[in-house]
Amino acid sequence: xxxxxxxxxxxxxxxxxxxxxxxxxxxxxxxxxxxxxxxxxxxxxxxxxxxxxxxxxxxxxxxxxxxxxxxxxxxxxxxxxxxxxxxxxxxxxxxxxxxxxxxxxxxxxxxxxxxxxxxxxxxxxxxxxxxxxxxxxxxxxxxxxxxxxxxxxxxxxxxxxxxxxxxxxxxxxxxxxxxxxxxxxxxxxxxxxxxxxxxxxxxxxxxxxxxxxxxxxxxxx
Amino acid sequence: xxxxxxxxxxxxxxxxxxxxxxxxxxxxxxxxxxxxxxxxxxxxxxxxxxxxxxxxxxxxxxxxxxxxxxxxxxxxxxxxxxxxxxxxxxxxxxxxxxxxxxxxxxxxxxxxxxxxxxxxxxxxxxxxxxxxxxxxxxxxxxxxxxxxxxxxxxxxxxxxxxxxxxxxxxxxxxxxxxxxxxxxxxxxxxxxxxxxxxxxxxx
Numbered sequence: 001x002x003x004x005x006x007x008x009x010x011x012x013x014x015x016x017x018x019x020x021x022x023x024x025x026x027x028x029x030x031x032x033x034x035x036x037x038x039x040x041x042x043x044x045x046x047x048x049x050x051x052x053x054x055x056x057x058x059x060x061x062x063x064x065x066x067x068x069x070x071x072x073x074x075x076x077x078x079x080x081x082x083x084x085x086x087x088x089x090x091x092x093x094x095x096x097x098x099x100x101x102x103x104x105x106x107x108x109x110x111x112x113x114x115x116x117x118x119x120x121x122x123x124x125x126x127x128x129x130x131x132x133x134x135x136x137x138x139x140x141x142x143x144x145x146x147x148x149x150x151x152x153x154x155x156x157x158x159x160x161x162x163x164x165x166x167x168x169x170x171x172x173x174x175x176x177x178x179x180x181x182x183x184x185x186x187x188x189x190x191x192x193x194x195x196x197x198x199x200x201x202x203x204x205x206x207x208x209x210x211x212x213x214x215x216x217x218x219x220x221x
Numbered sequence: 222x223x224x225x226x227x228x229x230x231x232x233x234x235x236x237x238x239x240x241x242x243x244x245x246x247x248x249x250x251x252x253x254x255x256x257x258x259x260x261x262x263x264x265x266x267x268x269x270x271x272x273x274x275x276x277x278x279x280x281x282x283x284x285x286x287x288x289x290x291x292x293x294x295x296x297x298x299x300x301x302x303x304x305x306x307x308x309x310x311x312x313x314x315x316x317x318x319x320x321x322x323x324x325x326x327x328x329x330x331x332x333x334x335x336x337x338x339x340x341x342x343x344x345x346x347x348x349x350x351x352x353x354x355x356x357x358x359x360x361x362x363x364x365x366x367x368x369x370x371x372x373x374x375x376x377x378x379x380x381x382x383x384x385x386x387x388x389x390x391x392x393x394x395x396x397x398x399x400x401x402x403x404x405x406x407x408x409x410x411x412x413x414x415x416x417x418x419x420x421x422x423x424x
Contacts, residue, residue, distance in 0.1 A: 006384035023385070036346040041339045048267050050243050051232040055260035115232040115243075117267060122235075140263050151268045 010135055011112070011123035014061065022123045027146065029114055029121040029139075044116035046146035051115040054136045056108035056129070066101040073097050103127070112136050235260050274309045289321070300324055335382075344379050345391050348372035352398030362406030369399030 006025055013020035019034040028043040073094035080086030110132030114121040125132035232241045239255035246264045253260070275295045277287050286296040288308035296306035300321035313325040316336050320328065329337040351372055355365030373396040380388055 007386065009385070009387040034343055034346060036350050037343060039341050039343045041341070047270075049265050050267060051241070051246065051265065052263045053235045053260050054262075055235045055258075057236065111235060113235045118229065120229055136261075143265055147265060147267055150270065154268060154271060 011125055013122045013124055020122075022121050024139075031119065031121045042119045042121075044114050044119045044121045046143045047150045048117040049114055049143045049147075050117060051113075052136065052140055052143065053113045053115075054110065054132060055113075056110050058105065058108050060109065062126075063101065063104050066097065066104055070094065070097045070101050112139070114139060234258075272309050302328070341379070341383075344372055344376035345388050345395070348376045348395035348399075349391055352395040352402070355402040356398060359402070359405050360409060362402035362404075362409065364406075366399045366402030366404075366406060369395055369402060373399060 007023040007030060008025075010022045010024050010029075013022065013031075021032045021034060023030040023032065027047075028045040031042040031044065033040040033042070073090060077087065077090040077094050080090050104126075107127050108129070109127075110125040110129045112123045112125070112132055112135055123132075123135065125135070230240060232243050233239060234241055234253040234255060236253060236258040237256035239253060241253075243264045243266075246262050248263050249261065251260055251262045252258070274291075275297070277285060277293055277295050279295070286306055288294040288296045288311060289305045290311050291308050294308035294310065297309055298307050298312050298319045299305065300307055301318045302320055302324040305321050307319070307321050311321055313320045313322060315325065316334055325334070325337070328334050332338055348369055351365055351369040355362060355369055358365065373392050376388070376392045376395065379385075380392065
């Protein structure tokens with residue numbers, strides 16, 4: 001493979017008449033229901049997970065199967081009692097199967113279940129409680145991060161402070177030399193009363209005499 | 222065998238399957254009310270994804286192109302396949318493309334969108350089945366051997382395409398079984414030819 005695996009195999013699950021394998025991708029768990037002809041995929045997205053559980057249990061179908069196999073081997077042992085070669089063969093097989101059955105009965109199986117909004121993923125870890133714990137903790141972390149990411153993306157942006165009317169407080173607090181400009185600006189507040197025209201200056205024309213449009217800045221009454 | 226869809230009823234007790242109310246579950250050790258067996262749980266509250274759709278009246282003159290499906294919504298993108306205007310409700314972003322719902326349905330049905338594919342052919346299982354079946358019917362080894370090798374190669378390509386981390390041993394085993402079948406088939410043919418030539422010499 002060229003790069004790191006995108007789908008990391010986590011564990012299997014037992015089901016009747018089909019095999020189930022669970023993979024982890026960057027954003028979801030993929031549950032593959034495998035028959036010999038095709039693979040049907042179901043995804044449990046991390047940002048849709050509602051509950052994660054970890055539990056242990058003893059027994060199960062495999063224990064019943066192993067007990068039946070042990071009984072069959074024991075029958076073979078009894079049946080081949082007269083022939084030493086057959087007896088030795090069945091003795092070895094029966095001991096091996098009985099030991100496997102004992103281990104299965106004594107060691108609990110760990111199961112991690114992920115419940116999403118629309119689907120579920122279940123992973124069985126026979127004889128590997130430590131790995132089940134690691135997978136459980138890793139999934140809790142990934143789900144928490146994914147849901148926090150979605151919440152952060154959905155949260156409204158921090159509103160910007162309302163614009164202050166001019167003059168800005170910062171500008172007013174600035175030193176006067178920073179505010180000085182070569183051309184003096186007109187005062188903000190209109191004069192309370194119009195000053196009387198100077199007698200040395202000619203009076204401004206109030207309206208054009210020729211009827212043309214008034215120039216910019218002229219007031220029309 | 223067809224895989225049927227399973228009914229899923231939400232979070233349940235992992236032991237007995239009794240429905241659980243996630244709102245009442247705290248993180249840590251829990252005990253099912255129905256079966257009284259213990260399990261460890263971590264509840265989550267998945268956030269609802271809200272899509273904010275801009276109305277055509279709010280979009281202003283610059284963004285006043287209506288969606289083809291929702292005339293009151295402002296379009297935010299074009300479908301990369303058919304070019305239709307789409308609002309945020311209609312836009313489907315998948316595999317680096319922006320598609321309208323109709324084109325998404327069509328491409329997903331055709332299997333042209335890898336992320337939307339939910340059923341794939343199980344080349345690995347088929348290769349193993351052909352390998353084991355071919356060993357059982359060893360006299361057909363010259364037919365089943367190449368078929369097994371072909372399926373094993375397809376399985377390896379599928380592994381690469383899906384970027385799987387497992388299954389390499391199965392592919393190798395199927396490939397070796399295919400080679401064995403071809404060798405067995407050749408041996409059978411040579412043996413038959415030897416028998417035939419010997420019978421001709423006797424005559």
